[in-house]
Amino acid sequence: MAPKNSNIRLSFPAVCFVWQIAMIILFGVFVRYNPESDAHWPEYRRMKNFTDLENDFYFRYPSFQDVHVMIFVGFGFLMTFLKRYSFGAVGFNFLIAAFGIQWALLMQGWFHSLDYNDGKIKIGVENLINADFCVAGCLIAYGAVLGKVSPVQLLVLTLFGVTLFAVEEFIIISVLHAKDAGGSMVIHAFGGYYGLSISWVLYRPNLGKSKHMNGSVYHSDVFAMIGTLFLWMFWPSFNSAICNHGDGQHRAAINTYLSLASTVLTTYAISSLWEKTGKLDMVHIQNSTLAGGVAVGTAAEFMLMPYGSLIVGFFCGLISTLGYIYFTPFLEKHLKIQDTCGIHNLHALPGALGGVVGAITAAAASTTVYGEEGFRGIFDFNRVAPVQGGYQAAALCVAIVFGIGGGIFVGCILKLPIWGDVADENCFDDEFYWEVRVELIYI
Amino acid sequence: MAPKNSNIRLSFPAVCFVWQIAMIILFGVFVRYNPESDAHWPEYRRMKNFTDLENDFYFRYPSFQDVHVMIFVGFGFLMTFLKRYSFGAVGFNFLIAAFGIQWALLMQGWFHSLDYNDGKIKIGVENLINADFCVAGCLIAYGAVLGKVSPVQLLVLTLFGVTLFAVEEFIIISVLHAKDAGGSMVIHAFGGYYGLSISWVLYRPNLGKSKHMNGSVYHSDVFAMIGTLFLWMFWPSFNSAICNHGDGQHRAAINTYLSLASTVLTTYAISSLWEKTGKLDMVHIQNSTLAGGVAVGTAAEFMLMPYGSLIVGFFCGLISTLGYIYFTPFLEKHLKIQDTCGIHNLHALPGALGGVVGAITAAAASTTVYGEEGFRGIFDFNRVAPVQGGYQAAALCVAIVFGIGGGIFVGCILKLPIWGDVADENCFDDEFYWEVRVELIYI
């Protein structure tokens, strides 16, 4: 086999330019402002008898900005933990997200925001949030292949990932009429299994040669905590961002806040129990503390009750940390899945759990607990509760099938020897895609 | 004396599990959604003739998220300045806060949000803010003992700290009817004296043996600036978060913004004056620049006037910086109080000053300045201004007494030789509670 060539000087700029120009053309043909962001708003507003404040912007913009921080700083810095791949972590995360949100606005727009009068996609702040959600799926997948793929591969992963996401989301939300406010299924289970499947196809048998680079140093672990904390703090905004106005957003924020708090304690407990002298492991603290936010996503808007949220978080911290301890090594050894960031334990599994929690709580919903009007407002499709629970479970299957199927398909494409990825001994090293300046030992 | 044993493999996970399970049970028995976060909101809303926007969520959620960032990133990163205790700083801060907010929701709920019809605590976004406020007191106390205690001790400190806080807050707010929007007294004076008293009881005579670890390196000081800046920037949200809707929140944000700006200039000036060649000291910049936010807390909602806020900030920067220069060494040498982060100068003293400022401005309040309705809105209890000023002063005394008394009590508990704290020569070192990986010199 010829030695790997990581020179991407032609392919990478070419892909960036072609795709960005394609975006401009497609936006030119398809995308316009919706009535709330269009200059005709004053007339529209009068017609609808709205005040300026009832513009959706004021309901959702603060949450949007929090979600935006999670996507760019949260995911980006969470992956800076490797001693010498921080540029790639935060820099490629930035690239994926900036490209992905454009393609997501189009894909999701065709499915959900198309105005059939003029064939245009009409966008507003909710579309921006959904686009951020959509790239989250791809960023999760990036976590599984961190340090092992080229930026060109990442752009391909994103193009297909966003496409698959939009289709899967359409089936789950608009065909099955399942609820998934915080995207446990649509985002996390899908993104997790998508990334794991790609990593499985791209299995590198000699990755051990890069072992010395596959770890953290002291300050890179501190950088990663920036990512962890911004994800953790803003997760209530993530899960509530596109909920119903009023109690929906309010309750989703509370549920998520509680679930996350509970997760922290079990994560710390298990992390300490595992180590001989009770020390804590930064890998667990950086990742498993977030699992409660993932798992409470589907049910965030439901009447999960405060103690229900605590219970979800309790088990998620426990399971996720045990996943890092037992399951990640198992995956690598026996299933040939190399999962750099352990997304299985942070996204795939908690996402699936979240789908199950959602199905159960939906099946148990009643108008006694929700009130007539509240019930109709949340489960907007006209079904009895147990049937809704069944559809929720079906939705989870769709997410997983799309993740695994799509991941295998995209993995095969990414296996072609044309994408400029590095050799097994050069993984987890910024040297190959970034100008890293010569440094004095000057701390 | 037997050598210290810092192995917490049994005690720490046990405490985490027991307390988290207790939280779940207590939440199950006591905690429910309030009418604004409950699914019955559509009916409640119609009854009250509200629009969705008048859900308290939209008044307070953006401030809540800012406060949340202050608690987890602000306090966490502010304490990362030590060269080798950044994991402990940001990691134990995370743990304390995640546990504390749950216990605070219960404690504060029993005092303030109990629905006497069904005996349940009904929570909404304001409860979340108040829980964040409550743990702030414990995080302040953590600053005094940073690097010297075990995580088990920190959990005990938090359990008692939150309890004491809730009682003290109840007395100040609901018995004395004092005002303390930004918590100068309730949070900062209490938390500061609580931490200092604990540190006094836990005095380590041979702490000098860890002197080489009790300092910063270049990058740890930069990390700490992340904490400083997020605290500084979001302090207007902290002081305005639970103020009255409308002008109350608006004015509190302005007052805090101005006070903090003024503090920065005097801090820089004093820091430079003190050093022989006019150089600046990062310790002062990281900490004293925040003192103005603390001191303007009680009076934030009052008609302090923009110049009044500047004056408060002016003196706080000055006093706080001088505190770092003269008072911290004095405390250690003569009062046997080892205050790692100098919380005396950042929280205890400015908090007490803030109480005094609040008492004076309350005593001087008049309906000419506030308007009839404004006066009644802010000083909601029916008193003439000078009497209110007296009660404000009494409130400050309560906060300090609870801080000192509670701190001595809890300090005695923490002195028991069962908590797994490290020996004097092993302080300020992550090595003992964290897996710190072997590192190449790879900067």
Next chain:
Amino acid sequence: MAPKNSNIRLSFPAVCFVWQIAMIILFGVFVRYNPESDAHWPEYRRMKNFTDLENDFYFRYPSFQDVHVMIFVGFGFLMTFLKRYSFGAVGFNFLIAAFGIQWALLMQGWFHSLDYNDGKIKIGVENLINADFCVAGCLIAYGAVLGKVSPVQLLVLTLFGVTLFAVEEFIIISVLHAKDAGGSMVIHAFGGYYGLSISWVLYRPNLGKSKHMNGSVYHSDVFAMIGTLFLWMFWPSFNSAICNHGDGQHRAAINTYLSLASTVLTTYAISSLWEKTGKLDMVHIQNSTLAGGVAVGTAAEFMLMPYGSLIVGFFCGLISTLGYIYFTPFLEKHLKIQDTCGIHNLHALPGALGGVVGAITAAAASTTVYGEEGFRGIFDFNRVAPVQGGYQAAALCVAIVFGIGGGIFVGCILKLPIWGDVADENCFDDEFYWEVRVELIYI
């Protein structure tokens, strides 16, 4: 020539104290709360038939906080990239901003918020945002002289910068009635040329002696990404913060979001194309990715259309990155302008481009696209579109003239040998203004 003396022990504290006391006196004489932040709000509200929610605080406070983060963390951390000037970057940024916002409240207040009944400036949240905007101009200028000036010089630069800004802004906004929502002209073009002109006057022929300090290390580049990302993420809030309520803010956020996304792709593409093996350069990623936010500023509120925003971003990423590659060396070599952070490529040029984009789109505006009422709402002065376009172009000239003229004037003042700046061989080194502790090699 006598050797440079960087001792600022007398001058620096003296300036800080005198100016802060001056601020207190001027605020005492001139500044009061506006009706929305004054305790008389309940009466005012009833008179105007407003609800509490219609207090401008709720329209603008979340955006204000985002802008605040950009000023203090965004600008501050963006400049931490130098290996040994991170304290100066984040610390002097803090100082400039904290002083500048106070002076800006006064200067802008006299021009825009003076109540002619009582001669007082009445402030509210919009004034806070505008003050933040105003200091942004000075922080941009700081980027050009980073590492080469003393803190005293920076305070002088700020005093004059804010003054010039306020006059220029008054001419552009209130005399020419030009629109500049995101400040492409008022903030970025002005600030950019102001800084470049100062740097030109302060030209250091022997700066090469500090060459070894004028570069990054691995972790300082990661710190700088914190600045980049917070600027990038919150730029939609920056450009929409003072737009019209409703569709204005909504559309500005969307336009900025899209322009920035597009910029990222062309920046990455050009950065990779330039380097022999297609590697990426952190300097470009940290800076040029932001150019799209600058350039879309003036037109952010206009009906630029989503594809229009993408096009603006496309060309800005391209031009800005090429600027770093070709123009910065050219400026230094041939025009004797030493531009540490490359503000020419990030602010001056994209700002000027933004002014041009604004002029063209204003000239092309029509009531068909905007609606009668929308048109009047945005172009509030009664003009036909092409005339408005002309005035927009005139505004750009004003900004540039003020920037260059003011910069030369202030540069001459700063050239006086009394300000305590360091010698050419001591630039880019925190050693001279900060206590930098002796460090063990302990990473």
